[in-house]
Amino acid sequence: MELDTKTPQDMDALFEAAAMAPPTTEKPSQATVIPIRVPANVVPIAEAFDVFQRIGSITRKLHDALQELGYDKQIADAVQSLPDARTRLDYIARLTGDAAEKVLNTIDAIQSEQDKTDAAAEIVKARVAEFAARAVGADTAVADALREFVDDYLVSSSKQREQLTEIMLAQDFHDLTGQVIRKIVAVAAALEEQLVALLLEATPPEKRTLVEHSGLSGPVVDAKGRSDVVTDQAQVDDLLESLGF
Amino acid sequence: MSQPADLKFLIVDDFSTMRRIVRNLLKEIGYANADEAEDGVAALSKLRGGNFDFVVSDINMPNMNGFELLAAIRAEPTLKHLPVLMVTAEAKKEDIVNAAQGGASGYIVKPFTKATLEEKLQKIVQRAQTAQAA
Numbered sequence: 001m002e003l004d005t006k007t008p009q010d011m012d013a014l015f016e017a018a019a020m021a022p023p024t025t026e027k028p029s030q031a032t033v034i035p036i037r038v039p040a041n042v043v044p045i046a047e048a049f050d051v052f053q054r055i056g057s058i059t060r061k062l063h064d065a066l067q068e069l070g071y072d073k074q075i076a077d078a079v080q081s082l083p084d085a086r087t088r089l090d091y092i093a094r095l096t097g098d099a100a101e102k103v104l105n106t107i108d109a110i111q112s113e114q115d116k117t118d119a120a121a122e123i124v125k126a127r128v129a130e131f132a133a134r135a136v137g138a139d140t141a142v143a144d145a146l147r148e149f150v151d152d153y154l155v156s157s158s159k160q161r162e163q164l165t166e167i168m169l170a171q172d173f174h175d176l177t178g179q180v181i182r183k184i185v186a187v188a189a190a191l192e193e194q195l196v197a198l199l200l201e202a203t204p205p206e207k208r209t210l211v212e213h214s215g216l217s218g219p220v221v222d223a224k225g226r227s228d229v230v231t232d233q234a235q236v237d238d239l240l241e242s243l244g245f
Numbered sequence: 246m247s248q249p250a251d252l253k254f255l256i257v258d259d260f261s262t263m264r265r266i267v268r269n270l271l272k273e274i275g276y277a278n279a280d281e282a283e284d285g286v287a288a289l290s291k292l293r294g295g296n297f298d299f300v301v302s303d304i305n306m307p308n309m310n311g312f313e314l315l316a317a318i319r320a321e322p323t324l325k326h327l328p329v330l331m332v333t334a335e336a337k338k339e340d341i342v343n344a345a346q347g348g349a350s351g352y353i354v355k356p357f358t359k360a361t362l363e364e365k366l367q368k369i370v371q372r373a374q375t376a377q378a379a
Binding site: 097100101104107108165168169171172173174175176178179 | 258260261262263265266269270273305334355356357358359
C-alpha cells in the first residue's frame, strides 16, 4: 500500500482506516507455504506496515498543527541557527584553548627566568657569606643587609613558583569546559538532524530541496569557513558581542 | 622499575593544555622524563615502541578512550605490568569502579592539585617497587 500524503483528510482517513482495521489475515496460496518458525519478537510485516501508516498519519497531523500555529517557520529558523551555534561554541573552545596555551607559554618563560635568577642568587649568597666572614666594622652591616636581601629573594621566588603552579593548574578549565562544549555540540548536531528530518517530513516534496540546502550543508560549510578566517578584530568583536561578551 | 627520578612517563590526553599541565607538574615533582599522546591509539603505539615506566591517562578521548587503553595495556604481556593512573573529569562512581576493576593503579578527578598528583604517584611508585622487590 502506498502512503498518500496529499491532503490531511487523506491521511486522517488512512489513519482511521488503519486504526480500525483488524489485523491482516490474508494467507498465501497453499503451494507457496513454507513452514518457518517465526521468533516471538519478530513483528509481522502487516503490523509493521500498519505502524508506518500510523507514523505517517501522525507526522502529517503534526505538520498541519505546526503550520496552523506558525511553528514550521520557527523550526526552519532553529535548524538554520544550530550550525551557527555550533560554530560559535567551537570558536569559544578554540579561543579559550589559545588563551590557556598563551598562559602556559608565559609561565614557561617566567620559570625559565626564575631558574636563571635563582641560580645567580645562590652564587651571590655564597659570595655574601665569604664577604660576611671577612667583614669588619661598617662592612658587617652591609654583609647582613645583603644576606637578608638574598634570603628574602629566595623565599619570595619559591612562593612565586607555587603561585605560578596554581595559575598553570587553573588552565585546566580549557579541558573541562572543552569537554562540556564538545558534548553540547554533539547534542546540537543530533537535534539539528532530527529537526531537519521533521522539517523534511512536513514540507511539500517540491520545496524539500530548499530545506535540505538551508539546513544541512550550506550554513555549516559557510559558517565554518568564516570562523577559519576570523583574522581581524572587527569580526572577533562582532562575534563576541553577539554572544553577550 | 627504574629509580623514581628516572621513570619515563607517557601522558595521554586529547587536550594539549592538560598534557602540558601534567607534564609540568611531573617535572616540578621530580619526574622530568615524559612523552605525550593524544589518544589511546597513539598511546599504545608509543608504549610498544618505547621503554615507558608509567602511564597517566585521561578517560574521555576520541578513537580509543582511557578504559579501552587500560584494557589493551593489561592484555598485552609486555605492557601489562605498567602502572596506569587515570586523571579524568569523569566523576561517576560507576566509572571509578570500572577503572579499578579494569586494573587502574589510581584515579584522580579533574580539577586536581599538585599535592594530589604527587601523593598518588608516590603511592603507586612505592607499591610497584615493593611488588618488584617481593
